[in-house]
Amino acid sequence: MMDAAQRRRGIEPREISQESSDSLRITWADERVCNYEAARLRRACPCAQCVNEWTGERTLRPEAISNEVVIDDVSVVGRYALNFRWSDGHETGIYSFQYLRDLCELE
Ligand SMILES: [Zn+2]
Numbered sequence: 001m002m003d004a005a006q007r008r009r010g011i012e013p014r015e016i017s018q019e020s021s022d023s024l025r026i027t028w029a030d031e032r033v034c035n036y037e038a039a040r041l042r043r044a045c046p047c048a049q050c051v052n053e054w055t056g057e058r059t060l061r062p063e064a065i066s067n068e069v070v071i072d073d074v075s076v077v078g079r080y081a082l083n084f085r086w087s088d089g090h091e092t093g094i095y096s097f098q099y100l101r102d103l104c105e106l107e
Contacts (some may be wrong), residue, residue, distance in 0.1 A: 011097045016082070021070035034104035039067045042086050044103055045093035071102060 010045075022038040035092040043062045050060035064086070073085040077094055085091040 011101050013100075016074070016076075018071060018074060021033060021087075023091075024071060024074065026104075028101065032101075032104070034101070036100070036103070038071050038086075039065060040087070041068050041071075041084065041095070042069045042090070043102070045090065046093075046095060046099060047090075047092040049092060050092075 001092055013026045014029050015025075017025050017027075019025050019035075024036045024038070024041065026034045026036070026107045028034070043060065043065050045060060051058050068087075070087045070089050071084055075083050077083050081094045081096045082100065083091065
């Protein structure tokens with residue numbers, strides 16, 4: 001993850017703002033603005049509990065996550081990722097800036 005982020009240094013947030021408990025907005029260094037819905041972000045959690053580390057297969061079932069899930073807290077990890085604390089108690093996901101940007105582009 002960190003390697004990917006380092007390879008593409010252009011992928012850096014200029015501003016991270018929590019519009020409400022169920023949405024997050026990131027303004028990137030290149031002016032692109034991305035809005036993220038909390039439940040969608042939660043379902044995309046890249047941690048080892050949600051994704052099989054060896055196969056890359058997502059083990060977290062989307063329906064296991066309530067649409068009502070909200071972001072209790074968000075913090076920057078190092079200079080390359082965000083960590084969320086969700087209202088369902090989950091907090092192990094490290095979302096690299098690259099991954100967040102990719103999620104936005106796939107929308
Ligand atoms: Zn997870």
